[in-house]
Amino acid sequence: MKVLSRVVRGHRPASVAKPQLTSLIDVLTILLVFLLKSFSVEGELVTISPDLRLPESTSRETPVPTVSVEIATHSINVDGAPVASTSGLVGADSLMIRALYDHLLDLSRITDTVGEPHEVTIHCDKAMDFGVIKRVMYTCSQADYADFSLLVLQEDQS
């Protein structure tokens, strides 16, 4: 009866609930600034294997596309294709990795640049023994891939 009388008397319904958006806009504004800071138009020219943990460095030199030699935990890959195994390399008598050498020479033959100096970017896990890296570098230099770059992650200086 009471309710009915209210309706009959034309009581206005309670005011429409409006969500408070101020804090949400604050969060979105902070997010927008953060994302604009890490926005990259160029993208990355080099793709790294998800298995690799690269070391951090203060270097700011940007990578350029070259032949990539990836020293993963179990294999050595050239441009993503496995070429040789890393097992047994540390302590081996020879510094030369024959399979890698042959593959690099084949690459030079394909591009008709045998005997010319080439650049190579080494992607290497941060926990890798230098004994493996030096054998890879020696083999690359013997195949005329002697301009080396080591791929690293930029250290955050902010």
Added chain:
Amino acid sequence: MRSRVARRASSDVARKRALELNGVDVTPIMNMFVILIPFLVSMAVFSHLAVLRFSLPSEGDGGGVRSERQLPLTVAMTAAEIAVTRGSGILLTVTRGEAGHDYAALEAALLDLRAREGAGSDSAVIAVDDGIVFEDVVRCMDTCRGAGFGQIGLAEGTGLDRS
């Protein structure tokens, strides 16, 4: 008196209602956020890649007659210490601590060395023993670059086995 109070109360309510009605309309801003944020998330790069360029010392580097000062500075990394040598003489050593190699001490020592010897050559060769991990090599290269040695070569074997 009573009617004046009632009038004031009703005008307060009216003012509040007007403020509510005239509040800023944030719908376009929200629309912009909804479009912009997924786009920026898709284009964001959270880890930036870089490269460290270096060369291998050429076979002719050891040849010819050179004075002690003309010989390249060698930073020899072993499991136990980092030694800075020129020719056959050891200029300084930084012993490895419990937390690893002390790169801050190495940088300070290299800066001190450069200050004593003048600017001179900016090339250094980092000689590394087997068993040193790649991360340590990169940190040593960074330390040398931080101390003003821009041209860095990488060599194997320190010849400092003191065991």
